[in-house]
Amino acid sequence: MVMHELGRVRVLDFTWAVAGALFTNLLGWMGAQVIKVESRNHLDRQRHQPDPISGRPADPRFGTHLFRSVNANKIAVVLEVDNSEDYQRALRIISVSDVVVANMKGGALARLGLCYEKVRKVRPDVIVLSSTGFGESGPWRDYRAEAPTLGAICGLGDLTGYPEAPPGTMLTSFDGANAMYALVVLLAALAHRARTGEGCFIDLSQAEGGACLAGDSFLSFLATGTQPHRSGNADDVWAPHECYPCRGDDQWVTIVAQSEEEWRALCEALGRPPWTQKACFENAALRVAHKRQLDAFVAKWTRQHTAWEITEMLQAAGVSAMPVFSAADVFADEQLTHRGVVEWTVHPAGGVAPVMRPPWMFARKKWKPATPSPTIGEHDAFLRHQLLGEGD
């Protein structure tokens, strides 16, 4: 029998949308039994949101394509917690569970009668994790948040963009980062429980999770008294450090020379054309100061080649370079394919569903095969009969 990290852990999962679902999906990968609780009046919105491909609302039984990936490795039950019979059921499940998680807005768990103080009465060593936009305290506790707004509130929106243009929407996944943060701490809390027998309440602010990813911007402000600024793809210290156009439609390559040695290697790889010998490109500080001029020369060269021709030429010379991948390129890519980043599961909706595996690998343990995302209330019978021991 293969043993898993969390093979004996049961999680009652009140999360929804992407951020919460991703978090409990990872718990499932680690072997925990994740029981996804839904209300028929308030289904996970990823069940019926418009599908990005068809533009039509998804079939709620199966959800959007993203739903199918982030809800793999879970079982699903329906509980209307505002109804007293189902509320009692929820408490009875909690009494045989280890962890309760939710990503409703601040204060919502308490309104449902599921705050830490309440649920620890039925399960004294329970761990309750609440992931909210702005945390369970403070003047913004009840404010609402969405993934793009987290980038703006944590400083990264102001810093990301073309130098002369307004701030940009940050696309990186704060959902992903916050799911990971939540898990690090949840595992630490489980370890703490194993040692002391104590449960605890965990309060995650997604806005603060975003700000951690901008950590050095605050130090920069404090150290120098000036704000870092939007600088497109540029670096303050090294040049070239840019994304250059290549042969083809909307094809780009990133090139970075992060030492004088790499700059010389880049010049060699280009065949040392006369512009590389100009005094104004002699050292990194000068190249940063004359970036516009430098980029024009480099772009003139990159336009004559494909992004892969340039990447191969420069990587062989020890210079950082990589084509800018579209979403399609990411999955055609031999590196990610080689590492098995996507797992295909047979899905009850028909066909197969691609599921993203966790972004790390153990050298001596394979991930267990993913189970497909559940339909609404698919495991109600399991819950009533096996877990709660109710008759028909």
Place this chain on the structure above:
Amino acid sequence: MSPLQRENLPGESMVLRDVTVLELGEGVGLGYCGRLLAGYGADVIKVERPGAGDGARYVGPFPKGVPHSESSGLFLYLNTNKKSITLDVEKADGQHLLERIVPHIEIILDGLPPGKRASLGLSYEQLKVLKPSLIMTSVAPFGQTGPYKDFQATEIVIWALSGYHHLTGDPDREPLKGWGNQAHYQAGVQAALATVSALFLRDVTGEGQWIDVSVAESLAVHNGSSLQSTLYGGAVAKRRGNKGGDNYPNTILPASDGHVQLHFGAGGLRQVAELMGEPRLADPKWDDHPISHADELDQLMLPWLQRRTKFQAVAEAQAAHIPFVEVLSPAEVMQDEQNQARSYFLASDHPYAGRVTYPGSPVRLPACPWENARAPLLGEHNREVYVDRLGLSPRELAILSAEGIV
């Protein structure tokens, strides 16, 4: 208790307090992983090159712009709560010393390039002989396997591979990288998570693990919806400036004194129409694919925004349950009332950099607070680790130091 484990103080309840970690190698992802483990109570010993120390000591930003190896902002942020020892693992005597340390630790965080580790004799299989239950977490730009494993990479190159670079920026301009080192921070969080999960697996199976974290994958796997669409054979998403998704508003627009990130709430455009007192926003003609009417909708929303400061606009929208927020600069984030109320930013005194303020933990465990000790000086804990805990004599340490091993 092995000699390298520190004594538990009475009342100490740090969640990872029994865990000793050796951080061997450089880079933002690895350092951030160590920072998280140290913040939640692990005893993280950072191994630095004798003389120069970690590369992050030379990156800055520096107080008043004056470079000093003890006051680089990046180093101070990445290394809070850690100890520093110096050790040259490229010399045979340095490796012998490392072999004496390994039996007393649980975890190695490894940032050596894949090829170099093997040539130094520091592979997982070799180290495991010294500590059978050893967990080693290796963080590399493209991971330990596959055709790119020896490629050179920096943050922007990782963005390029993740698919995010292609999606960020204006449609008619070059793709845009997100600010800073976000891919590497994400990889650090994931490495920390994988490391703690391996402690659980060790407790179940008795075995350690070698964990392989790829910074490139760390970012790519989160590129959720656009990748899913592609995997299902749909159209490949394109850059759309600040406008995301099909629903609207989902963009950044100017208020009277700065920018607001607008996002629709549960009530969609009708809710925004009511907030702004602009009935034309509720017209059913926008219902089919609202994003395709973005320019007309922006014109209808701008007058309301421009009569308000960004803070007024957000307060009114949030009161109406619509998730608008201000676009905040780093200085504004630090002064923000929510962050103040939750004491998110923590300060500690540093002998060279003075009082340094940085983000704390995004997660509060009232039972187990985040530790807040300054980053170590180069080799600050040589005596504690080599003499007090490993049992070398002060004279032996002095000789190793004179030989440049420590």
